[in-house]
Amino acid sequence: MLAILQSEWFKLRKSKITLLLFVGPLIGLFIGLTGNSLNVGEQMNQWYAPLFMMNFTYAILFLPLITGVLASVICRYEHQEGGWKQLLALPVTRGKVFLTKYLLLILLVLFIQILYLGAIYAVGTIKGFTDPFPLTIVWKSIIGGWVATMPLVALQLWLSILFKSFAAPFAVNVIFTLPTILVVNSERFGPYYPWAQPFSMMYVGGSTDDVFFIPWDQLLTVVGGGFLVFFLCGYIYFQRKPI
Amino acid sequence: MMMRLLKVDMLKMKRKGMWFLTILGPVGVIALQMVNYGVRKEYLLEQSNDYWGYYLKNISAFTPLAIVLGIVILTSFMASIENETNAWKQLVALPISKMSVYLSKFTALSIMLFLSSCLLMIFTLGFGLFLDFNQEIPFLEVSQYSFFPFFAALPVLALQLWIATVSKNQGIPITVGVVGVIFAYSAFTLPDWMIWKWPSLMNEWDDPTINVWLGLGVGSLLYIIGMFDFKRRDVK
Numbered sequence: 001m002l003a004i005l006q007s008e009w010f011k012l013r014k015s016k017i018t019l020l021l022f023v024g025p026l027i028g029l030f031i032g033l034t035g036n037s038l039n040v041g042e043q044m045n046q047w048y049a050p051l052f053m054m055n056f057t058y059a060i061l062f063l064p065l066i067t068g069v070l071a072s073v074i075c076r077y078e079h080q081e082g083g084w085k086q087l088l089a090l091p092v093t094r095g096k097v098f099l100t101k102y103l104l105l106i107l108l109v110l111f112i113q114i115l116y117l118g119a120i121y122a123v124g125t126i127k128g129f130t131d132p133f134p135l136t137i138v139w140k141s142i143i144g145g146w147v148a149t150m151p152l153v154a155l156q157l158w159l160s161i162l163f164k165s166f167a168a169p170f171a172v173n174v175i176f177t178l179p180t181i182l183v184v185n186s187e188r189f190g191p192y193y194p195w196a197q198p199f200s201m202m203y204v205g206g207s208t209d210d211v212f213f214i215p216w217d218q219l220l221t222v223v224g225g226g227f228l229v230f231f232l233c234g235y236i237y238f239q240r241k242p243i
Numbered sequence: 244m245m246m247r248l249l250k251v252d253m254l255k256m257k258r259k260g261m262w263f264l265t266i267l268g269p270v271g272v273i274a275l276q277m278v279n280y281g282v283r284k285e286y287l288l289e290q291s292n293d294y295w296g297y298y299l300k301n302i303s304a305f306t307p308l309a310i311v312l313g314i315v316i317l318t319s320f321m322a323s324i325e326n327e328t329n330a331w332k333q334l335v336a337l338p339i340s341k342m343s344v345y346l347s348k349f350t351a352l353s354i355m356l357f358l359s360s361c362l363l364m365i366f367t368l369g370f371g372l373f374l375d376f377n378q379e380i381p382f383l384e385v386s387q388y389s390f391f392p393f394f395a396a397l398p399v400l401a402l403q404l405w406i407a408t409v410s411k412n413q414g415i416p417i418t419v420g421v422v423g424v425i426f427a428y429s430a431f432t433l434p435d436w437m438i439w440k441w442p443s444l445m446n447e448w449d450d451p452t453i454n455v456w457l458g459l460g461v462g463s464l465l466y467i468i469g470m471f472d473f474k475r476r477d478v479k
Binding site for chain 1: 260264267271275278279282304305308309312315316317319320323327412413414415417418421422424425428429432433
């Protein structure tokens with residue numbers, strides 16, 4: 001298992017992925033520094049204004065879209081010149097290959113999230129905030145956003161294995177991601193839409209009593225359920241995929 | 244010769260889902276408003292007395308995003324048609340100039356996007372009439388909001404086609420596209436010189452025709468740069 005992970009990492013290292021990972025924090029910096037300052041009131045912590053703004057664009061559009069790109073990048077080598085054949089001719093099971101690719105993907109997303117945390121901190125430092133850094137809230141939002149992308153990553157990995165081209169899985173991703181902009185406004189549909197979950201989980205205004213910003217039952221049903229469905233579909237599809 | 248090349252490109256695009264996406268773009272933009280107005284029509288009508296104007300504003304919030312993302316997807320599709328089977332080699336081995344190959348691809352994509360804009364206008368009018376605002380239909384504004392974003396997005400099209408055709412790894416153009424769409428989404432805070440702001444038809448002077456002229460001008464410029472770079476490169 002570890003050996004497969006290692007070989008996946010070797011394949012990635014040479015494919016310009018490192019540049020891709022830095023796009024996220026740069027986008028965060030861009031939004032944080034260019035956006036008009038939201039007035040959040042005197043009592044609120046200064047950090048909240050950029051956090052609201054950055055998390056909004058980042059979690060609604062960027063995070064879901066970039067996970068799709070990462071998933072396609074991860075399957076790129078295999079789609080070229082019979083890579084699947086070579087990989088699966090090795091003494092590995094298909095299940096393990098799928099699981100490893102998935103693990104690597106969520107690790108990359110976690111890495112992006114941590115870089116994004118750095119971007120938040122940098123924005124505050126550049127703007128000269130004096131209030132204490134709301135560490136617990138930010139951590140919740142970073143880890144929450146990461147957890148919320150897990151089902152989306154599973155779907156994108158499935159689609160990336162299914163389609164040879166980058167454009168097709170990306171198109172599906174876009175079709176589901178764009179409506180999020182409207183969906184998050186709705187209290188009725190927002191909680192049930194898997195693509196809106198990164199936003200709900202990163203939304204710093206939520207209740208702080210729970211471990212995350214959304215209630216446990218929503219987390220388990222929408223995020224957990226979505227993850228199970230997409231992951232199992234991808235897993236079963238890959239088991240049966242004619243190579 | 245150009246016509247025949249264009250025909251070939253159209254043929255290659257068949258059954259890839261590209262036409263489906265061309266239609267889905269405008270359908271999606273209006274469908275989002277159908278949901279929006281379906282769920283909270285009363286609330287939305289309270290926001291402004293100019294019902295048509297407000298309706299067009301709502302639509303134009305999504306048009307730039309749909310156009311930019313549509314461009315990213317279509318250009319990447321276009322490039323992968325040739326990339327996947329290494330068809331570039333065969334294509335440029337034909338007795339045709341590389342420039343006309345590039346021009347034909349650009350034209351095919353422009354036709355698709357233009358078709359999207361036409362459909363957007365039809366659907367905008369259709370759903371607008373269905374909503375029954377009881378106000379005079381502002382045909383001029385409707386056509387402006389449908390066609391201007393297309394012209395204003397030509398630089399993005401030229402840029403994405405350039406990156407997509409010269410990159411072997413389609414992850415690069417798609418990532419550039421994701422960044423572009425984030426820019427398009429934050430158009431409000433963007434400086435006027437950024438091409439991703441233009442499809443939103445916003446500018447300092449409040450005159451959308453400026454975006455159209457800029458789009459045509461800078462679009463042609465980026466197209467020419469892309470074409471010459473494509474011509475210069477070796478096909479491996």
